[in-house]
Amino acid sequence: MSRLIGIDLGTTNSCVAVMEGGHPVVIANAEGSRTTPSVVAFTKKGERLVGEIAKRQGAMNPERTIGSVKRQMGSTTPIRIDRKKYLPQEISAMILAKLKADAESYLGEPVTDAVITVPAYFTDAQRQATKDAGVIAGLNVQRIVNEPTAAALAYGVDKEENKAVMVYDLGGGTFDVSVLSITGGVIEVLATAGDNHLGGDDFDARLVEELLRRFKAQYGVDISGDAAAMNRLTEAAEAAKRELSSVSTTTINLPFLASNGGQPLHFETQLTRDEFERLTADLVERTMGPCKRALADAHMGPGDIGKVLMVGGSSRIPAVKRAVRELTGKEPSESINPDESVALGACLQAGVLAGDVGGLLLLDVTPHSLGIEVVGDVMSVLIPRNSTLPTTKSDIYTTVSPMQTTVEINVLQGESPRASENTSLGKFMLGGLRLGMKKPQVEVTFEIDANGIVHVTARDLETNKAANISIEGSSNMSQRQIEAATKRLTDGK
Numbered sequence: 001m002s003r004l005i006g007i008d009l010g011t012t013n014s015c016v017a018v019m020e021g022g023h024p025v026v027i028a029n030a031e032g033s034r035t036t037p038s039v040v041a042f043t044k045k046g047e048r049l050v051g052e053i054a055k056r057q058g059a060m061n062p063e064r065t066i067g068s069v070k071r072q073m074g075s076t077t078p079i080r081i082d083r084k085k086y087l088p089q090e091i092s093a094m095i096l097a098k099l100k101a102d103a104e105s106y107l108g109e110p111v112t113d114a115v116i117t118v119p120a121y122f123t124d125a126q127r128q129a130t131k132d133a134g135v136i137a138g139l140n141v142q143r144i145v146n147e148p149t150a151a152a153l154a155y156g157v158d159k160e161e162n163k164a165v166m167v168y169d170l171g172g173g174t175f176d177v178s179v180l181s182i183t184g185g186v187i188e189v190l191a192t193a194g195d196n197h198l199g200g201d202d203f204d205a206r207l208v209e210e211l212l213r214r215f216k217a218q219y220g221v222d223i224s225g226d227a228a229a230m231n232r233l234t235e236a237a238e239a240a241k242r243e244l245s246s247v248s249t250t251t252i253n254l255p256f257l258a259s260n261g262g263q264p265l266h267f268e269t270q271l272t273r274d275e276f277e278r279l280t281a282d283l284v285e286r287t288m289g290p291c292k293r294a295l296a297d298a299h300m301g302p303g304d305i306g307k308v309l310m311v312g313g314s315s316r317i318p319a320v321k322r323a324v325r326e327l328t329g330k331e332p333s334e335s336i337n338p339d340e341s342v343a344l345g346a347c348l349q350a351g352v353l354a355g356d357v358g359g360l361l362l363l364d365v366t367p368h369s370l371g372i373e374v375v376g377d378v379m380s381v382l383i384p385r386n387s388t389l390p391t392t393k394s395d396i397y398t399t400v401s402p403m404q405t406t407v408e409i410n411v412l413q414g415e416s417p418r419a420s421e422n423t424s425l426g427k428f429m430l431g432g433l434r435l436g437m438k439k440p441q442v443e444v445t446f447e448i449d450a451n452g453i454v455h456v457t458a459r460d461l462e463t464n465k466a467a468n469i470s471i472e473g474s475s476n477m478s479q480r481q482i483e484a485a486t487k488r489l490t491d492g493k
Helices: 052-056 088-107 124-136 147-154 200-219 227-243 273-297 318-328 341-354 479-490
Strands: 004-008 013-020 023-026 039-042 048-050 065-067 079-081 084-086 113-118 140-146 163-170 175-183 186-195 249-260 263-272 307-311 361-363 370-374 378-383 391-398 407-413 423-430 441-448 454-460 466-470
Touching (some): 004 088, 004 147, 013 341, 039 088, 048 052, 084 088, 088 113, 088 124, 088 479, 113 124, 113 147, 124 479, 140 147, 147 163, 147 175, 163 273, 175 273, 186 273, 200 227, 200 249, 200 263, 200 273, 273 318, 370 441, 378 391, 378 441, 407 454, 407 466, 423 466
Parallel strands (some): 004 113, 113 140, 163 307, 186 361
Antiparallel strands (some): 039 048, 079 084, 175 186, 249 263, 370 378, 370 407, 391 441
């Protein structure tokens, strides 16, 4: 096995780290930066660009530039670039391939194995898509680790005295919160909650809306349909958000932003931190719901938390830190760069798998309940959310009629008691049930591995006949598709 690397595949930026001398070290990319923008672009000639170079040309080439693809992971909707179609995991694979190449350049040897992080609240389909992306990029994904848990490793919580820790992770596209128990080097995740559609991108979008409103008020022109202008506004909004974490007022200056009747339209405006907080107050408040739910699931109150760790670039926002402080009564810890902590933690987990790091045990949980559909549109839960991984659970079911020779097992993920309101991860048939006076008894077994990926088996207890499925969410690629995508990536297409 080659050197194991740890990768934070982020919505906005990604980061890679490796164990050196018993310590995790962030690997700088070819451009000298410690993080790489999660942006992929294609030139008019079809050349592929990844990272900073892709981000820089985005304003001039918006229709061929792809950012925040992590938000689309688990979706079957292709991304269209000219006449070509790419699944989200293919675009993610291009980012991973760039990180892999940077690691190989740093280490001076091939890299084939990695630990990759995902938001704790990612579904099974999104986790499978992330594994697919790793395979396409030429990586053997040894473990999928939840981001808040990885961050806790980086902060060294395993060396802390026995206490409860909350990890608040507000990244570019997703929000996670986990409550962990630390006892003698054992990190046990007690509960996790989150929102896969809440992150820094949403804060940027609020600023863009405000800038569009101001531009229209000044010139009477709506530029929301101008892709190049929107790209520049989005970049300016992101920069303003960052600046307002350290200053109370910032100036946005965008010359030649658009034109009207052949006349250039320049745009300059000031934005204050108070205005930014007013525009995004509801987004900050949205993060409090999952925090309270995670505490409740862990059977804790805010006063039981001994330490709060802040993770993700958007956790730097003053209003965010203030809300967390008010909720927990604790001053949030920022002893590690929140942009790098997840990659460092992934690297530490890689060190555990490689035998380079000892005395550390990580017990993670499944973020969603899992079960099957039974008669009456009811979800029968076998594995409740926040069950420790890996885990196995069985239950016995019977058929509606003694004359049934087959049953369909519909595997569900979600929290609603109504089956139709949850996500179907997959269906499979168990046939050959014996006819008789008694209804057949079918044992259904759920197994979730350490990566949080689901395997389900159904077995007729009378005949011992079984059928099974390794849940590959509807977004998962077939082996043939993965091989074709790998070839396309290698060929640079």
